[in-house]
Amino acid sequence: SQKIEQNSEALNIQEGKTATLTCNYTNYSPAYLQWYRQDPGRGPVFLLLIRENEKEKRKERLKVTFDTTLKQSLFHITASQPADSATYLCALHATPGRRALTFGSGTRLQVQP
Amino acid sequence: DGGITQSPKYLFRKEGQNVTLSCEQNLNHDAMYWYRQDPGQGLRLIYYSQIVNDFQKGDIAEGYSVSREKKESFPLTVTSAQKNPTAFYLCASSTHGQGSNYGYTFGSGTRLTVV
Numbered sequence: 001s002q003k004i005e006q007n008s009e010a011l012n013i014q015e016g017k018t019a020t021l022t023c024n025y026t027n028y029s030p031a032y033l034q035w036y037r038q039d040p041g042r043g044p045v046f047l048l049l050i051r052e053n054e055k056e057k058r059k060e061r062l063k064v065t066f067d068t069t070l071k072q073s074l075f076h077i078t079a080s081q082p083a084d085s086a087t088y089l090c091a092l093h094a095t096p097g098r099r100a101l102t103f104g105s106g107t108r109l110q111v112q113p
Numbered sequence: 114d115g116g117i118t119q120s121p122k123y124l125f126r127k128e129g130q131n132v133t134l135s136c137e138q139n140l141n142h143d144a145m146y147w148y149r150q151d152p153g154q155g156l157r158l159i160y161y162s163q164i165v166n167d168f169q170k171g172d173i174a175e176g177y178s179v180s181r182e183k184k185e186s187f188p189l190t191v192t193s194a195q196k197n198p199t200a201f202y203l204c205a206s207s208t209h210g211q212g213s214n215y216g217y218t219f220g221s222g223t224r225l226t227v228v
Contacts, residue, residue: 034216043203043219044156089155091216099163100146100171101217105155 002027002094006104013080014112021075021107023090029068030092035075038087038106047088048075080111115140119204119220125228126191126198134189134223136204143208145187146217149173150201159202162187191225199227 005024013019023033032051036044050057050066050073057064063076077084087106094102117138126132136145144163148156158171162181176195181187187206191198201224205217 036216041201041222041224043205043222044217046216046218049216098169099144100158100161100169102158103148103156105153 004090004092004094004102004104006088006090006107008105008107010108010110012110012112015081017080019077019080019084019109019111021088021109023073023075023104025071025092025094027071028096029071030094033064033066033073033090033092034101035062035064035073036089036091036103038089044089044103077109080109082111082113085109085111117204117206117218117220119202119223121223122221124223124225126225127228129193131190131192132225134191134202134204134225136187136189136220137185138187138206138218139185140206140218141184142206142218143184144206145181146205146207147171147177147179147187147189148203148205150203150222156203159189198225200225 003026032049034049035047038044048064050064061078065074087108089103089106091101091103120135146161147159150156157173159177160168160179162168165181165184168179168181176192178190201222203222204220207217
């Protein structure tokens with residue numbers, strides 16, 4: 001199985017700036033990769049799914065890129081707001097033959113007003 | 114409203130006791146999953162089920178058991194063999210197939226504490 005790596009250090013940015021979070025994986029490229037938001041004490045909430053043949057996907061202020069050469073996905077939040085403060089998790093199918101997602105450990109985003 | 118319900122929200126277990134966490138969904142999803150989350154950690158897969166009466170072990174299945182007798186329900190039993198059960202348990206469900214553009218739907222979690 002492969003490893004999923006997200007920056008464990010919290011990301012602190014000012015309101016209005018663009019937040020960029022990174023998800024790296026180590027081995028084979030998955031068919032698709034997903035991003036979730038998790039608030040303290042709550043279950044994760046699905047945000048976006050990007051397929052291996054898609055370079056970029058957008059949803060409102062969110063943008064996800066998928067670079068199968070670099071084995072990396074970037075998650076951007078433009079015009080960030082304090083309400084965007086949460087932990088963001090990436091997830092993919094990491095084990096061949098296993099039809100269940102493996103999640104990264106997440107990156108905590110703190111948007112300062 | 115369709116959704117996935119976990120109960121109870123908080124659960125306390127005595128040493129040597131088995132406890133069962135409930136997970137029910139009315140989304141008509143075929144697949145269901147159990148994850149465990151420890152403080153400051155990511156989610157680790159315990160068990161998953163793609164269809165009724167079938168389930169597979171995840172990465173940390175030891176000390177846990179599940180059943181999938183109905184499409185809507187996927188209860189998780191934490192047995193006395195699980196030596197460190199204190200954690201936040203999350204249940205999720207999803208539709209089948211890579212054609213889906215929808216990710217997992219998670220419940221609100223059960224926080225289990227050994228006393």
